[in-house]
Amino acid sequence: MTTPAADLPVSRFRRALLEPVTFLMVLAFVNMLGYAGWVTLFTNFAKDAARFSGADIGLAQSVREIPGFLAFTAIYWFMVMREQTVAYIALLVLGAGSALTGGFPTLTALLITTFIMSVGFHYFETVNQSLSLQLFPKKDAPRLMGRVAGAAATAQFMAYGGLALLWRSGTQRYDLLFAIIGFACIGITIASFLLFPKFDGPVPQRKSIVLRQRYWLYYALTLMNGARRQIFTAFAGFLLVEKFGYTVPQMAMLLLVTSGLNTFLAPRLGALVGHWGERRTIAIENVVLILVFIGYAVTANATVAALLFIIDGVFSILVIAQRSYIQKIGDAADMAPTAACAFTINHIAAVAIPVFFGMLWLKNPSIVFYLGAAIATTSLTLSFLVPRHPGPGNETIFKERAAVPAE
Numbered sequence: 001m002t003t004p005a006a007d008l009p010v011s012r013f014r015r016a017l018l019e020p021v022t023f024l025m026v027l028a029f030v031n032m033l034g035y036a037g038w039v040t041l042f043t044n045f046a047k048d049a050a051r052f053s054g055a056d057i058g059l060a061q062s063v064r065e066i067p068g069f070l071a072f073t074a075i076y077w078f079m080v081m082r083e084q085t086v087a088y089i090a091l092l093v094l095g096a097g098s099a100l101t102g103g104f105p106t107l108t109a110l111l112i113t114t115f116i117m118s119v120g121f122h123y124f125e126t127v128n129q130s131l132s133l134q135l136f137p138k139k140d141a142p143r144l145m146g147r148v149a150g151a152a153a154t155a156q157f158m159a160y161g162g163l164a165l166l167w168r169s170g171t172q173r174y175d176l177l178f179a180i181i182g183f184a185c186i187g188i189t190i191a192s193f194l195l196f197p198k199f200d201g202p203v204p205q206r207k208s209i210v211l212r213q214r215y216w217l218y219y220a221l222t223l224m225n226g227a228r229r230q231i232f233t234a235f236a237g238f239l240l241v242e243k244f245g246y247t248v249p250q251m252a253m254l255l256l257v258t259s260g261l262n263t264f265l266a267p268r269l270g271a272l273v274g275h276w277g278e279r280r281t282i283a284i285e286n287v288v289l290i291l292v293f294i295g296y297a298v299t300a301n302a303t304v305a306a307l308l309f310i311i312d313g314v315f316s317i318l319v320i321a322q323r324s325y326i327q328k329i330g331d332a333a334d335m336a337p338t339a340a341c342a343f344t345i346n347h348i349a350a351v352a353i354p355v356f357f358g359m360l361w362l363k364n365p366s367i368v369f370y371l372g373a374a375i376a377t378t379s380l381t382l383s384f385l386v387p388r389h390p391g392p393g394n395e396t397i398f399k400e401r402a403a404v405p406a407e
Contacts, residue, residue: 020135021144023196024128025151027087030188031124032155034094036259037181038101038117040163040252045174049105056107061234063111065350067122071343072209074126078336079207084199087127091189094120099182102175122343130339133327134201139274141327145320146270153262160256205336214395215338217385218326219345221282224379225319226346228289230353231372232312236296239365240309244302254306258313269317273324279386281321286380288315293372297365325386329395 016022046052046060077086097117104113128148136144163177171177211219240246240254273281288311295308330338360367385396 017195018197020131020199021147023192023199024132024135024148026188026192026196027091027124028128028148028152029155030091030185030192031094031121031128032152033159033188034091034098034117034181034185035121036156036159037163038098038178040160041174041177041181042101042114045102045105045178046110049174050107050110052107052110059107060111060114061354062351064114064118065347066115067118068347069344069351071122071126071347072340074123074340074343075207075209075337077123078205078340082198082200083127083131083205083336087124087131088189088193090120090123090127092120092186093117094124095182095185095189096120097182098185099179101182102173102178105174126340126343129323129342130205130336131199131201133323133330133335133339134203134205134332135199136327138324138328142273142320142324143267143271145323146267146273146317149270149317149320150263150266153259153266156259157256157263160252160259164252164256201332201335203332206333208337209341210334210337211341212334215326215330217382217396218322218329218338219342220382221322221325221379222342222345223348224375224382225322227349227353227375228372228379229316229346230349231293231357231368231375232316234354235357235361235365235368236309236312238361239296239369240302240305243365244305246302246306254309258310261310261314262317265314266317269314270320273318273321277388278321278325278328278390279383279388281318282325282383282386283380285315285318285321286376286383289376290373290380293369293376297369297373325390328390329392331392 042060043057046057050056052060074086081089094117097113097115097120101110101113101117104110132141132145132148159181163181166177166180237251240251246254276284292308292312292315295304299305299308326338326342327335357368357371360371385398387394387397
């Protein structure tokens with residue numbers, strides 16, 4: 001019997017709801033919609049409404065990074081509730097923090113709402129990585145992670161573009177704009193809770209902090225990635241503004257272009273990770289970033305600097321390779337606690353780099369980017385230790401060589 005045409009879309013919709021990748025794409029979209037919307041509005045709101053000084057902005061950014069550094073505590077929540085439940089709660093917290101921000105333009109209130117928003121964002125990112133490693137088969141994981149990253153990039157694009165259109169149309173009340181972003185996150189999260197079934201990985205997860213010696217290379221790569229990303233986040237955009245005089249609309253356009261490219265390229269880059277393998281991908285990523293950092297240090301051309309900024313943002317997608325690597329070498333029961341610890345390791349740099357590198361910036365901004373190139377070179381060196389076919393007992397090339405019998 002032929003299925004009526006009217007029933008086909010419903011059937012496809014229901015089938016999509018049963019796919020873990022759809023579930024994680026929707027939730028990653030919500031998470032990035034809230035975070036990107038908050039980031040887009042916060043600096044101008046803090047300056048215009050709360051009269052923040054530069055020191056106040058720095059303090060707020062430090063507070064924003066604290067939950068990332070404490071991401072390992074997510075494992076304690078996993079002891080009392082399912083990871084999927086933690087994901088929903090994290091997104092509700094993110095939405096609430098964003099919605100409340102615009103109504104309280106004081107230093108103390110903004111530090112509190114910033115912390116609330118950041119708790120939701122970082123806890124979800126921890127759960128997102130954990131569930132991706134558990135629910136996606138190893139063979140398809142990079143491609144599917146790329147689709148999830150593409151959904152997050154779509155949310156960035158919509159947040160940047162949507163807020164710009166609302167502002168230009170005359171909607172310039174910060175409290176209203178923050179509320180729109182926050183309640184959109186809350187609404188989509190509640191709908192997701194009602195629509196999606198329960199998803200569980202095939203192996204129950206350990207409910208304790210896990211740090212294993214054989215994962216040392218993954219921890220080192222994660223630390224280096226956090227350092228590189230922090231330099232980009234804290235100083236790349238500042239270079240464009242301070243040295244080349246980029247205006248707010250110009251920076252917004254660069255972010256729109258980057259997120260638009262990531263929407264299109266992220267699924268394809270994820271598929272390339274599966275084709276190239278983790279070792280080659282991590283090496284290629286770092287070669288490109290070395291060139292980008294050196295470019296930041298030496299360029300005197302505003303257009304070149306903008307192109308470097310876009311390349312920097314696009315190649316951040318290739319962090320997928322590190323996650324695929326730990327999925328292949330790790331115990332199946334370690335994915336949740338390892339994701340939680342990795343997020344904390346990644347954010348160690350967020351505590352030290354802004355302050356220390358900020359002092360170097362006052363002497364010579366190029367020093368910051370040469371150090372970024374040195375960090376990327378360290379990461380490139382570490383990439384050569386990744387075996388071509390990573391797996392349990394074959395975590396580094398040293399294990400790979402030891403496993404080859406002597407002739």
